[in-house]
Amino acid sequence: MISTSPTNHRPSFSLASVIRSFLPSLFFFLFILYLLHSYEILIYPPHFTSKINSQHSDLQTNATKASLVNLTQTEHPKIGYDTELKHIAFCIAASSKLWESRKEYIKLWWKPGETRGGVWLDKKVKIKPNESLPDIHISQDTSRFPYTNKQGHRSGIRISRIVSEALRLGLEDIRWFVMGDDDTVFVVENVVRVLSKYNHKQFYYIGSSSESHLQNIYFSYLMAYGGGGFAISYPLAKELEKMQDRCIKRYPGLYGSDDRMQACMAELNVPLTKEPGFHQNDIYGNLLGLLSGHPVTPLVSLHHFDVIEPIFPGMERAESIKHLLESAKYDSASLIQQSICYDQKREWSILVSWGFTVQIMRGILSPRELEIPSRTFINWYKVLDFTSYTFNTRPVRVNPCQTPFVFYINSTRYDKARKQIIGIYTLHREHHPRCKWKMVSPKTIHTVVVLKQEDPDRWQRAPRKDCCRVLPSSKKGIMYLWVGHCGENEVIEV
Incomplete structure (x- = not known):
């Protein structure tokens, strides 16, 4: 005879009862994941695959981790003397x-x-x-x-x-x-x-x-x-x-x-x-054009801060320099080094001056033009004469559709997990003249996130600008860029 004593009875479990018992914990776990993902999406795009050009293989990324592929680096022997x-x-x-x-x-x-x-x-x-x-x-x-x-x-x-x-x-x-x-x-x-x-x-x-x-x-x-x-x-x-x-x-x-x-x-x-x-710095006015068109050489010194405008609008002069030097803590060798790339879909030209600004302009301007400093300043004798400088300059664009939208560095931090530097650049709100071109305006972007790796040995190699790539993003109002070593056969496609 089979006993029905409570001491020998083994209760049965249904699938429905198991699910009901774990539902609160499951919802809490999913909520935590959502919060973490929402934070991360402000820094990294949710997914991207960036194509360099037809001669170069696609850069594949992990959609979950959104981490960049590290290009193979060539080892270079140390050049020079051990000065400290x-x-x-x-x-x-x-x-x-x-x-x-x-x-x-x-x-x-x-x-x-x-x-x-x-x-x-x-x-x-x-x-x-x-x-x-x-x-x-x-x-x-x-x-x-x-x-x-x-x-x-x-x-x-x-x-x-x-x-x-x-x-x-x-x-x-x-x-x-x-x-x-x-x-x-x-x-x-x-x-x-x-x-x-x-x-x-x-x-x-x-x-x-x-x-x-x-x-x-x-x-x-x-x-x-x-x-x-x-x-x-x-x-x-x-x-x-x-x-x-x-x-x-x-x-x-x-x-x-x-x-x-x-x-x-x-x-x-x-x-x-x-x-x-x-x-x-024997000039007056705004250093934006001079610094964003810096030659391919380390930034060693700056002078005459009492006569030039603060390099970041709305800041005191000393405060603005302190803000610039914050980026130098993460990659001093790359400070204000120039990179150029294009958003082909929206037909934008993009000029990055790392640790300082990102400028977005409507239309496709050639690298040969963009690398030349724009005359946002005037010379020491306050004469409006482009022949007064010791370097080439280009005029500030008079076409209202090609006035650059300037994003100034807001903050810089280092991501240890991905071994990357993250720079957050925010749009400087200023009046832009009305443009009649039927194309997307850069004012639709309020934040540019620039990802890069530290490059302390960049000046041990032959001088070369970093390459820049636009990364796809589904986050409204945020553009993601990557700057770093150029890949094999990589050129700026205009």
Whole structure:
């Protein structure tokens, strides 16, 4: 007989009862997944397959993870010398009258405990405790030196001797002295990259000319402009220190410090080695065109922030530079490097200046045109003359349909999971004239997401711009771009 005792009875389970018992947990789990997906979609497109061109294989992506395919990189041997930041002494020329405002620029790039050197002033200033500033030095008296230039100021003599005075401090293990003004901002990682190309045991005088053709005619194309900064190798600084005071006395009629320095270099038979990443910025107005058309070389320095507009609209000058340098923390080698691509479907031209802006224009403009800086600025003498610059420029587009829509960098972060840098660029809201072209307007985009990988060794290879690709997206108002090494046979198809 089969017992029906409760102790021996095994209850039966139906499928419906099992589903009912797990439904609350299932709904909660799906809700969490939805929240995570909604967050991720703001950063990555849900799916994309980007075709480079007919000669290059498609870049396949995983639709769930939305991760980019890493192109195979060719290993390149290290080029140059093992110069590090600790081997560089920065020599900053400053004025006591402007110290309170100008020191804010120095704080932006000076790294206490890492950068070495000091600031040289004409007289003592009040020093607040715990400020992230270099050591303060008072320049030696220069009243014994003659000065006859009626347009200049004899402080040029004081400033020209700063490198020699820095040498006399006896700092150990210094290979380079880098000169700059109190309103010069350096990207110190790129200073190291540029100087690492040169043998510090030889005589080098490295810098760049002015952006103004007339300035270079008036002073010299053979001179490194001090506001943009210049570098002098240690052995050259030693030779300079021995003869500089005698040299200075031979040129009482020169204007400033940098032309006196160049005069002494001429007597030492040392020419200027030009590095276009040092920027004097002898211009007025908006730097958008200049920076978005930067040459294929590391951005080393920027100058004259008191006369140019803030590089990010709506910010104070020092705040705008700090914002730019935030991107440099993730990939300083690529800062403001240019990439060009096209949205063929919507017939848009896209100009990326990494870490700074993305510009979208209606119509297809050739790379040859887009790579030239647009004249969003005017020259040092405030003359509306395109021949006044030392580089090619292009006019700002007068066709209302081709006025660029500018997206400024909003934030930058690093995605450890995908080993990618994510840059979020937001549209600058400004008036755009009415366009009669029957095509989609870039104003339909409010955010551009740029994905890239860090590339610290990009300047160990032959100079080349990064390639840019438009990634498909189903998210309304968001455009996704990828910038990075060009693939085999990859060209910009116009």
